[in-house]
Amino acid sequence: MATRVDTLEPVPAPERPPERRLPPREWARENLFGTGFDTFLTIVFGLVAAWLVYRLGRFVLVDARWEIIERNITNLMVSRFPRDELWRVWGALLVLAASLGLGAGTTAAMRRREVEEGRANSPQRATALRRAGPALVLVSVLLWFAQSLQATLLTIAVGVVGIGAFMFGRRLSLQPRHAALVVLGGIVLAFGVVTAFDGVGWEDWGGFMLTVVLAVGGILLAFPFGVLLALGRRSTLPAVRVVCVAYIELFRGVPLIAVLFMGAFMIGFLLPPGVDRPSLVTRALIALVLFTAAYVAEIVRGGLQGVPAGQVEAAQALGLSPVRITTRIVLPQALRNVIPGLVGQFISLYKDTSLVAIIGLTELLNVSRNITAQPDFLAQGLIVETLLFASFVYWTGAYWMSRESQRLERRLGLGER
Amino acid sequence: MSTVATTTRRPPPWRNVRVLRWVFQAVFLFLVALLLLYLWETATDNLRRLGIRTDFRYLRQPAGFAIPSSDFRSSQSLFDAILVGIQNTAKVALLGIVLATILGVVVGVARLSTNWLVRRAAAAYVETFRNIPVLIIIIFCWLGVFLRLPPIRDATEVLDLVVVSNRGMVVPWFDKVGSGAVFGLVAVAGFVLAAAAWIWRSRRFDRTGQPHRRALWAGGILLAVLAVGFFATGRPWVLETPERGELSTAGGFRLSPEYAALLIGLTVYTASHIAEIVRGSILAVPRGQTEAANAVGLSGLVRLRYVVLPQAFRISIPPVANQYLNLVKNSSLGVAVSYYEVTKITQVSISQAAPAVQAILLLMGVYLVFSLSIAFVTNLFNRRLTLKGR
Numbered sequence: 001m002a003t004r005v006d007t008l009e010p011v012p013a014p015e016r017p018p019e020r021r022l023p024p025r026e027w028a029r030e031n032l033f034g035t036g037f038d039t040f041l042t043i044v045f046g047l048v049a050a051w052l053v054y055r056l057g058r059f060v061l062v063d064a065r066w067e068i069i070e071r072n073i074t075n076l077m078v079s080r081f082p083r084d085e086l087w088r089v090w091g092a093l094l095v096l097a098a099s100l101g102l103g104a105g106t107t108a109a110m111r112r113r114e115v116e117e118g119r120a121n122s123p124q125r126a127t128a129l130r131r132a133g134p135a136l137v138l139v140s141v142l143l144w145f146a147q148s149l150q151a152t153l154l155t156i157a158v159g160v161v162g163i164g165a166f167m168f169g170r171r172l173s174l175q176p177r178h179a180a181l182v183v184l185g186g187i188v189l190a191f192g193v194v195t196a197f198d199g200v201g202w203e204d205w206g207g208f209m210l211t212v213v214l215a216v217g218g219i220l221l222a223f224p225f226g227v228l229l230a231l232g233r234r235s236t237l238p239a240v241r242v243v244c245v246a247y248i249e250l251f252r253g254v255p256l257i258a259v260l261f262m263g264a265f266m267i268g269f270l271l272p273p274g275v276d277r278p279s280l281v282t283r284a285l286i287a288l289v290l291f292t293a294a295y296v297a298e299i300v301r302g303g304l305q306g307v308p309a310g311q312v313e314a315a316q317a318l319g320l321s322p323v324r325i326t327t328r329i330v331l332p333q334a335l336r337n338v339i340p341g342l343v344g345q346f347i348s349l350y351k352d353t354s355l356v357a358i359i360g361l362t363e364l365l366n367v368s369r370n371i372t373a374q375p376d377f378l379a380q381g382l383i384v385e386t387l388l389f390a391s392f393v394y395w396t397g398a399y400w401m402s403r404e405s406q407r408l409e410r411r412l413g414l415g416e417r
Numbered sequence: 418m419s420t421v422a423t424t425t426r427r428p429p430p431w432r433n434v435r436v437l438r439w440v441f442q443a444v445f446l447f448l449v450a451l452l453l454l455y456l457w458e459t460a461t462d463n464l465r466r467l468g469i470r471t472d473f474r475y476l477r478q479p480a481g482f483a484i485p486s487s488d489f490r491s492s493q494s495l496f497d498a499i500l501v502g503i504q505n506t507a508k509v510a511l512l513g514i515v516l517a518t519i520l521g522v523v524v525g526v527a528r529l530s531t532n533w534l535v536r537r538a539a540a541a542y543v544e545t546f547r548n549i550p551v552l553i554i555i556i557f558c559w560l561g562v563f564l565r566l567p568p569i570r571d572a573t574e575v576l577d578l579v580v581v582s583n584r585g586m587v588v589p590w591f592d593k594v595g596s597g598a599v600f601g602l603v604a605v606a607g608f609v610l611a612a613a614a615w616i617w618r619s620r621r622f623d624r625t626g627q628p629h630r631r632a633l634w635a636g637g638i639l640l641a642v643l644a645v646g647f648f649a650t651g652r653p654w655v656l657e658t659p660e661r662g663e664l665s666t667a668g669g670f671r672l673s674p675e676y677a678a679l680l681i682g683l684t685v686y687t688a689s690h691i692a693e694i695v696r697g698s699i700l701a702v703p704r705g706q707t708e709a710a711n712a713v714g715l716s717g718l719v720r721l722r723y724v725v726l727p728q729a730f731r732i733s734i735p736p737v738a739n740q741y742l743n744l745v746k747n748s749s750l751g752v753a754v755s756y757y758e759v760t761k762i763t764q765v766s767i768s769q770a771a772p773a774v775q776a777i778l779l780l781m782g783v784y785l786v787f788s789l790s791i792a793f794v795t796n797l798f799n800r801r802l803t804l805k806g807r
Contacts, residue, residue, distance in 0.1 A: 031531070031532065031533035032532060032533055032534060034531060034532070038531070038532050041530075041532050041534070041535055042532060042534050042535075045532075045534045045535055045538050046534055048538075049534070049538055237438060237441065237442050237445075238442070239442035239443075239445055239446050240442065240445055243445070243446075243449055250781075250785065252788075253784060253785045253788035253789060254746070254780075254781045254784045254785060254788070255746035255747065255749040255760070255784055256746075257749045257750065257752060257760060258749065258760065258777065258780050258781050258784060261760075261763070261764070261767075261777050261780070262777050262781075265767060265773035265774075265777060266773060266774050266777055268463075269459070269460045269463045269464060269773070269774055270456050270459055270460055270463075271459065271463075272459055273462070273463065273466065347548075351548075351549070351550040351551075352550065354550040354552045354553060355550075355552055355750070357552070357753075358552075358750075358752055358753050365550070365552065365553060365556075369556070369560075381565055383560045383561055384557075384561045384565075387553060387556065387557045387560070387561055388557075390553060391549045391550075391553045391554075391557070394548070394549055394550055394553065395545070395548045395549050398547075398548035398549070399544060399548045402547075402548065
C-alpha cells in the first residue's frame with residue numbers, strides 16, 4: 001500500500017495523454033463495428049438495451065401509478081414520526097447542513113493550501129454541480145413527489161445554509177481537528193433538536209430518516225471500537241490478540257441477520273432483572289455496531305500494516321511511550337489511508353440497514369412494503385412501484401457515495417502501484 | 418566497561434517490560450472472562466426465572482411446523498428441521514456460487530471489451546446492482562416478478578419444456594425408473610478412466626511437447642463411457658417434461674418462487690461484485706505481459722486465454738472467495754421471502770417457543786462452520802496457486 005510522505009518538493013503531476021477526438025464515423029468504426037463479431041454484438045446488445053430502456057422508460061413515465069408514492073411521501077421519509085413535530089426534523093437538517101458545510105469548507109481550504117504550496121496535484125476539473133449530481137437528482141425527485149411548496153422552500157433553505165457555511169468555512173480555514181469537532185458537535189446538536197425538550201425519541205423514528213440514522217450512527221459508534229479491535233489484533237500480547245481475533249472472526253463469519261436476531265431476541269436476556277429492555281431501534285443499533293466494528297477492524301488493520309515499520313522503530317529510538325507511538329505516529333498515518341475503505345463500509349452499512357425490516361423496524365424498505373396494504377392501494381400490485389422507488393433512493397445514495405469515495409481514493413493517491 | 422554492569426542489573430518488577438506484559442495480559446483475560454461469565458450468569462438466571470430451559474435438549478422436541486417443498490413432517494424433531502434448513506441453504510448457495518461466477522466473469526470481461534456498447538452495458542449492469550440492497554433485489558424478484566406471474570391455469574409454457582406460473586418454475590428433470598446402482602458404478606469407472614487419460618496426456622505433453630488436448634480426451638472418454646453405460650443398463654433415468662394440469666403440474670422439477678427469487682437475487686447481486694473483481698484483476702496484470710504476448714505474435718483470444726487470464730485468476734482468488742462467503746451469508750435473507758433455509762427455520766422455531774438464546778447461538782454456529790470451511794478450502798487452494806519464491 002502506498003503511503004504518502006509529505007515533502008516540500010512539488011510532486012510532478014502525471015501527464016495525461018492528449019485526448020483523441022475522432023469524427024463520429026471513425027469513432028463508430030473503431031468502437032462499434034471493428035470486426036464482424038463486433039458488429040453482431042453491437043446489434044444484439046443495441047436491440048436488447050433499447051428494449052430494456054423502452055420498457056423501463058415506458059413503465060416509469062406512462063404505466064406506473066405513482067399516486068401511492070405521492071400520497072405516502074412523508075410516510076416513506078419519516079414513517080410514524082409525529083407530524084406536529086416535523087419542524088424538529090427540518091431544524092436538525094439545518095443544523096447538519098451548517099456543520100457539514102463548515103467541515104467541507106475547511107477541507108476545501110486545506111486542499112487549496114496544499115495545492116498552493118505544491119504539495120498536491122491541482123484537482124481535476126469537476127464542477128460542484130456534477131459532483132453533487134446524484135444527490136440533487138434524489139432531492140428533486142423526492143420534492144417532485146412531495147408537491148409541497150413548504151417542503152421545497154425548506155429544502156432550498158437547507159441548501160443555502162449549507163453553501164453559506166461552506167463559503168464561510170473556506171474563508172475561516174479552521175484547524176482540521178476543530179472542524180471535525182464542529183461536525184461531530186453538529187451531529188449531536190441535530191440529534192438533540194429532534195429528541196430534547198419533549199422531542200421524539202428514536203423509538204418513533206422511521207422511514208428513510210431511520211435508514212440514514214442507523215447507518216451514520218452505526219459507523220460512528222463502530223469506528224472507535226473497530227480501531228481498538230484492530231490495534232488489539234496487531235498487538236504483541238498474545239492474550240489480547242487471541243481475544244480480538246476471536247471477536248472479529250466470529251462476527252465476520254455470521255450473517256448480519258443472525259446478529260440482528262441476537263439484538264432483537266437475546267439482548268433482553270443479557271440484562272440484569274429490573275433493567276428495562278431497550279427499544280427495538282436501540283437493540284438493532286447495538287447489533288449493527290457489534291457487526292460493523294469487526295469489519296472496521298479489518299479495514300483499519302490494513303491501514304496499520306501499511307505504516308512502514310521504520311516509523312515505529314524511529315519513534316521507539318526517540319523514546320516515545322507505546323501509547324504515544326500509537327496515537328501520535330501510527331494511527332494518524334494509518335487512518336488517513338483507510339478513509340476510502342471506511343466509506344466503502346459505510347455504503348454497505350447504508351444498504352444493509354434494509355435488513356432491520358426483517359426484525360420489524362419501519363425503515364424505508366418496510367414502509368415501502370406496508371403502504372401497498374393501505375385500503376386505497378390494496379391488491380393492486382403496486383409493490384413494483386414502491387420497491388422501485390425504494391431502490392432508487394438507495395441507489396442514488398450509494399452511487400453518489402461510491403463515486404465520491406473513488407475521487408477521494410485518487411486524491412489520496414491510494415490504489416496506485 | 419561500566420555498561421556491562423548496567424545491562425546485567427535487573428529493573429524493578431514494576432518497570433520490567435516482561436513482568437508488565439504478563440500482568441497486563443492476566444488482567445485483560447480476567448476482565449474478558451468476567452464479562453463473559455457475567456453475561457452467562459444473567460442469561461441463565463433470567464431464563465430460569467422465566468421458566469425457559471437452558472440446555473439444547475429442546476432440539477429433540479417435535480418441530481410443530483411443516484417445511485414447504487420437502488418431505489419434512491411437523492412431527493419430526495427440531496434437529497431434523499435444522500438439518501433440512503442447512504440442506505436448503507447449501508442448495509441455494511452452491512447453485513448461486515456457480516451462476517454468480519459465470520455471470521460475473523462474463524460481465525467483468527465485457528467491461529473491458531473494445532466494443533463501446535458492450536462495455537457500457539456491462540458497466541450499467543454493475544453500477545445498478547452493486548448499489549441496491551440485495552434484500553430489495555430478492556423481495557422484488559419475489560413479490561414483483563414471480564408472485565405476479567399468471568396462475569397455473571394460464572401458465573406460460575416455453576417450448577413445451579418449462580412451465581412458468583405463480584407457483585414457481587417447473588423444468589424437465591430426470592425421473593428414476595430403473596436401478597441406478599449399476600449405472601453409478603459405471604459412472605465412477607468413467608471418472609477414473611477420464612482422470613487416467615488426463616494424467617497420461619499431461620505426462621506425454623511434458624515428455625514430447627506435442628499438444629496434450631487433455632480436456633478433450635478426458636471429456637470425450639467420460640461422455641462415451643456414460644453414454645454406453647446409460648443405454649447398457651437399460652436407461653435408468655428418463656427425462657420427464659412437466660405436464661400442466663388445471664391446478665397443478667405433474668413431473669419435472671419445481672423451483673418454488675421463493676427459491677427462484679432468492680437464487681436470482683443472490684446471483685445478480687454477487688455477480689456485480691465478482692465482475693468488478695474480475696475487471697480489477699485483469700487490469701492488475703502488468704501491461705508488459707500483454708505487450709510481450711503481442712510481440713511474440715499471439716492473437717487476442719490466445720493472449721487472453723494463456724497469458725492474461727491465468728495471472729488474473731491468481732490475483733482474484735482471495736477477493737472472489739470473500740464474495741462466495743458473502744453469498745453464503747446473504748442466503749440467510751431467505752428469511753424475508755419465506756424460503757426455509759436455516760435462518761428461516763430458526764425464526765419460525767423461535768416464534769414457536771423454542772428458546773431464543775440457544776436457537777440463535779446454534780444459528781451462529783452453523784454459519785461459522787460454513788464460513789470457516791470455505792475459508793479453509795480457499796486457503797488451501799490459494800497456497801497451491803501462489804507463486805513460489807521470488
